[in-house]
Amino acid sequence: MVTCLRELVELESPSGNKPALDRLGRQLATAFETLGGRITFHKQESAGDHLQVDFSGPGKPVLMLGHMDTVWDIGTLAAMPFRVAKGRAYGPGIFDMKAGIVQAIYAIRALREQDGNLPRAVTVMLVTDEEVGSNSSRPITEALAKKSAAVLVLEPASGPKGALKTARKGVGGYHLRVEGQEAHSGLDPGKGASAVLELARQLLVIEKFGDRKRGITVNPGIIHGGTRSNVVAGESTAEIDARVSKLKDIPYLGKKFHSLKPFDKRCKLELSGGISRPPLERTKGVVTLFELAQRLARELGWELEEAAVGGGSDGNFTAALGIPTLDGLGAVGDGAHARNESVVVAELPRRGALLARLVEAIPG
Numbered sequence: 001m002v003t004c005l006r007e008l009v010e011l012e013s014p015s016g017n018k019p020a021l022d023r024l025g026r027q028l029a030t031a032f033e034t035l036g037g038r039i040t041f042h043k044q045e046s047a048g049d050h051l052q053v054d055f056s057g058p059g060k061p062v063l064m065l066g067h068m069d070t071v072w073d074i075g076t077l078a079a080m081p082f083r084v085a086k087g088r089a090y091g092p093g094i095f096d097m098k099a100g101i102v103q104a105i106y107a108i109r110a111l112r113e114q115d116g117n118l119p120r121a122v123t124v125m126l127v128t129d130e131e132v133g134s135n136s137s138r139p140i141t142e143a144l145a146k147k148s149a150a151v152l153v154l155e156p157a158s159g160p161k162g163a164l165k166t167a168r169k170g171v172g173g174y175h176l177r178v179e180g181q182e183a184h185s186g187l188d189p190g191k192g193a194s195a196v197l198e199l200a201r202q203l204l205v206i207e208k209f210g211d212r213k214r215g216i217t218v219n220p221g222i223i224h225g226g227t228r229s230n231v232v233a234g235e236s237t238a239e240i241d242a243r244v245s246k247l248k249d250i251p252y253l254g255k256k257f258h259s260l261k262p263f264d265k266r267c268k269l270e271l272s273g274g275i276s277r278p279p280l281e282r283t284k285g286v287v288t289l290f291e292l293a294q295r296l297a298r299e300l301g302w303e304l305e306e307a308a309v310g311g312g313s314d315g316n317f318t319a320a321l322g323i324p325t326l327d328g329l330g331a332v333g334d335g336a337h338a339r340n341e342s343v344v345v346a347e348l349p350r351r352g353a354l355l356a357r358l359v360e361a362i363p364g
């Protein structure tokens with residue numbers, strides 16, 4: 001598994017770099033083809049081609065969902081080479097989520113070696129644009145999920161104990177632009193309408209949209225505005241990260257944002273954006289699936305935990321369609337999107353084994 005992991009990590013695959021993603025896609029296609037999978041590339045103009053692999057077998061397929069793209073540019077390997085030290089493997093994209101792909105390969109391999117055939121149909125979908133919003137892959141992922149009995153997401157596990165993610169927030173962003181009226185701050189102080197002051201007032205209103213208990217957070221992470229200190233600012237903008245725990249809070253929050261009115265009537269507000277990834281809610285279907293995973297993990301000798309997290313994944317899309325989705329089945333490790341990104345090597349086999357057992361045991 002470590003050798004396979006090394007091969008995948010050393011094929012760097014930043015989002016948006018089509019040649020690099022297609023190279024990794026071909027390598028993975030070969031690996032899955034060797035295991036008897038039927039390869040379909042969903043061709044893309046600018047994104048990498050998304051890879052679908054179908055394994056035939058009885059029943060509705062289980063969909064294993066992951067992504068090939070990473071947040072690391074080509075050349076990162078030079079400063080962050082693949083290495084194994086003190087039981088951990090390091091490298092760009094290793095935790096998020098190349099180790100998860102390795103686990104899927106070995107789970108399928110183990111099932112085949114045991115029975116000669118898969119105990120049921122399995123579809124593996126590896127997209128190339130997850131880290132940049134999954135725009136081109138989302139419809140394909142959703143169509144595959146609708147045909148599946150359950151979705152197993154190969155994203156990293158949560159925390160040092162490798163908890164599965166049974167709830168994820170819905171994620172999106174709003175862009176607010178304020179148009180004011182420029183004026184000389186000394187000669188015509190009363191004349192202008194400051195877009196900076198207007199934005200400052202709006203942000204205090206927006207702050208109140210957040211409701212931690214309800215699982216709604218808003219963060220105006222970036223603001224811009226004005227041109228010079230002696231000019232009443234004519235324009236300002238804010239980028240606001242927004243997250244919700246409940247599907248029904250998407251329209252609620254949208255209404256709040258769209259109710260913003262300028263304090264200074266001479267200013268104009270322009271709002272765009274919204275929640276683009278729905279939340280993964282801990283529905284009955286999700287809980288049933290988690291309890292099954294927990295029982296199977298117990299048979300393998302460990303106590304599986306669950307966690308709710310703020311970040312989104314493609315599992316959010318499939319869960320919002322009502323398909324039972326279990327996320328965080330990938331590697332146990334640390335440092336997603338960070339320099340110390342690493343996975344615990346000893347966890348790879350048993351997480352792979354859990355995946356294989358889930359494929360066998362999920363009904364339908």
Ligand SMILES: [Zn+2]
Binds near residue numbers: 096156313
């Ligand atoms: Zn990821």
